[in-house]
Amino acid sequence: MVLDRDIRLTILGHTGVGKTSLIKRLKGEDSAATEKTMDIVIEKKKMVLLSAAKQSKISLERYRKYNIIAVDNPGDFKLRRKWREAMRRYKTDGILFMLDPSQPVEAQRVAMEDSFNYFLDSLSLDPDKADKKARKKKTLFVFVVNKIDTINYDETQASKFLDNFETVIKDFKMTFPFAVFERVYISVQDSPYEKIDYIFEKCKQALY
Numbered sequence: 001m002v003l004d005r006d007i008r009l010t011i012l013g014h015t016g017v018g019k020t021s022l023i024k025r026l027k028g029e030d031s032a033a034t035e036k037t038m039d040i041v042i043e044k045k046k047m048v049l050l051s052a053a054k055q056s057k058i059s060l061e062r063y064r065k066y067n068i069i070a071v072d073n074p075g076d077f078k079l080r081r082k083w084r085e086a087m088r089r090y091k092t093d094g095i096l097f098m099l100d101p102s103q104p105v106e107a108q109r110v111a112m113e114d115s116f117n118y119f120l121d122s123l124s125l126d127p128d129k130a131d132k133k134a135r136k137k138k139t140l141f142v143f144v145v146n147k148i149d150t151i152n153y154d155e156t157q158a159s160k161f162l163d164n165f166e167t168v169i170k171d172f173k174m175t176f177p178f179a180v181f182e183r184v185y186i187s188v189q190d191s192p193y194e195k196i197d198y199i200f201e202k203c204k205q206a207l208y
């Protein structure tokens with residue numbers, strides 16, 4: 001249907017940061033029980049974003065449905081090579097990179113560097129060609145600090161946690177000059193649905 005639009009998102013991050021939980025909440029399922037993700041899992045949901053209600057009755061946006069195609073991935077370092085295939089096969093519009101302030105920084109920084117390299121690999125296995133494509137590509141990178149309930153919902157602290165990753169994020173920015181960068185602080189477990197939806201709202205704004 002003409003009114004439908006796709007948003008293809010790849011959810012990446014170290015193991016246990018809450019990738020599968022986020023997708024469960026997106027689908028309206030209970031996020032309490034997740035099992036370890038061992039392979040790429042494709043989840044689809046058709047949704048009208050909450051902001052649509054604020055649109056005027058003559059606006060198309062009011063009636064537009066978004067197909068959110070979320071690609072869940074394993075976080076384990078041994079399974080991370082699947083990330084490249086996931087992004088290559090589903091031609092991702094954007095990456096949601098999730099972080100967990102209750103886990104050590106270092107392993108998560110390595111995961112972030114891996115996401116950078118596998119994303120480039122997914123564009124082309126030839127590094128020069130991949131860099132060239134990256135320079136023209138309009139992509140979305142959302143850095144999601146999850147589990148802010150473990151830091152008393154303190155957004156300043158969440159933002160400081162993200163500062164630990166600034167050097168890697170700078171490389172993303174240099175390599176993808178046309179990309180859009182967003183930061184989200186959330187508790188996938190406790191946040192109201194509006195905050196979950198807000199992530200996809202941001203993605204929509206960046207892509208359309």
Ligand SMILES: Nc1nc2c(ncn2[C@@H]2O[C@H](COP(=O)(O)OP(=O)(O)O)[C@@H](O)[C@H]2O)c(=O)[nH]1
Nearest residue numbers: 015016017018019020021034075147187188189
């Ligand atoms: N405290 C807290 N725990 C969370 C939150 N989101 C997820 N978890 C827990 O973190 C663990 C790993 O979650 P999971 O979604 O499987 O992580 P994944 O490996 O990235 O897919 C599970 O025990 C979740 O219940 C959150 O917002 N706050």
Ligand SMILES: [Mg+2]
Nearest residue numbers: 019020036037
């Ligand atoms: Mg998982």
